[in-house]
Amino acid sequence: DGGITQSPKYLFRKEGQNVTLSCEQNLNHDAMYWYRQDPGQGLRLIYYSQIVNDFQKGDIAEGYSVSREKKESFPLTVTSAQKNPTAFYLCASSIGPSSGANVLTFGAGSRLTVL
Amino acid sequence: DAKTTQPPSMDCAEGRAANLPCNHSTISGNEYVYWYRQIHSQGPQYIIHGLKNNETNEMASLIITEDRKSSTLILPHATLRDTAVYYCIVRVAGTGGFKTIFGAGTRLFVKA
Numbered sequence: 001d002g003g004i005t006q007s008p009k010y011l012f013r014k015e016g017q018n019v020t021l022s023c024e025q026n027l028n029h030d031a032m033y034w035y036r037q038d039p040g041q042g043l044r045l046i047y048y049s050q051i052v053n054d055f056q057k058g059d060i061a062e063g064y065s066v067s068r069e070k071k072e073s074f075p076l077t078v079t080s081a082q083k084n085p086t087a088f089y090l091c092a093s094s095i096g097p098s099s100g101a102n103v104l105t106f107g108a109g110s111r112l113t114v115l
Numbered sequence: 116d117a118k119t120t121q122p123p124s125m126d127c128a129e130g131r132a133a134n135l136p137c138n139h140s141t142i143s144g145n146e147y148v149y150w151y152r153q154i155h156s157q158g159p160q161y162i163i164h165g166l167k168n169n170e171t172n173e174m175a176s177l178i179i180t181e182d183r184k185s186s187t188l189i190l191p192h193a194t195l196r197d198t199a200v201y202y203c204i205v206r207v208a209g210t211g212g213f214k215t216i217f218g219a220g221t222r223l224f225v226k227a
Contacts, residue, residue, distance in 0.1 A: 059216070
């Protein structure tokens with residue numbers, strides 16, 4: 001079945017460590033997105049990529065980095081510069097930026113806890 | 116910032132219709148309205164989208180006003196499993212294309 005796979009589902013890290021969250025999709029979608037969600041809050045956009053080898057900052061990009069070397073993969077690195085990284089991270093994809101309707105498909109999420 | 120406003124919470128009796136409103140007064144002529152829902156600790160799930168006409172699928176109906184400044188998501192026979200946060204979305208223009216911004220959504224409680 002086509003979909004988005006995020007890993008790991010749960011991750012613990014110590015302060016000062018970088019950590020990379022994986023996001024893979026087999027939907028042949030051009031666009032991919034990373035969101036952060038804090039308890040009781042909505043989703044906030046971290047980074048998005050409309051095409052391979054290109055990505056843009058969202059509303060809360062500071063302390064995060066991404067790469068888009070392959071169409072199906074969009075890993076997110078949470079760096080030590082991110083002051084409050086404990087959160088639920090969601091990856092999504094869509095057909096592309098230019099199509100009339102742009103429905104997002106989400107992964108199951110990765111929950112990061114900084115100890 | 117999100118281009119939509121929604122009430123923070125609503126209640127609905129099981130078996131009754133749930134009507135969730137959304138205001139999007141700054142929507143441009145060619146932008147769609149999308150609805151998603153999120154059950155606790157899961158990824159959001161797509162429900163429905165529309166441009167001008169009313170839409171219906173197996174999950175819900177979407178009613179868009181003629182001036183397109185507001186819409187209503189209708190769950191015709193709400194069940195306890197419909198308890199979730201419902202997001203109304205209109206994309207915003209960003210660098211390199213449009214981006215999907217989520218507001219706080221409406222927390223729907225379906226009660227037995």
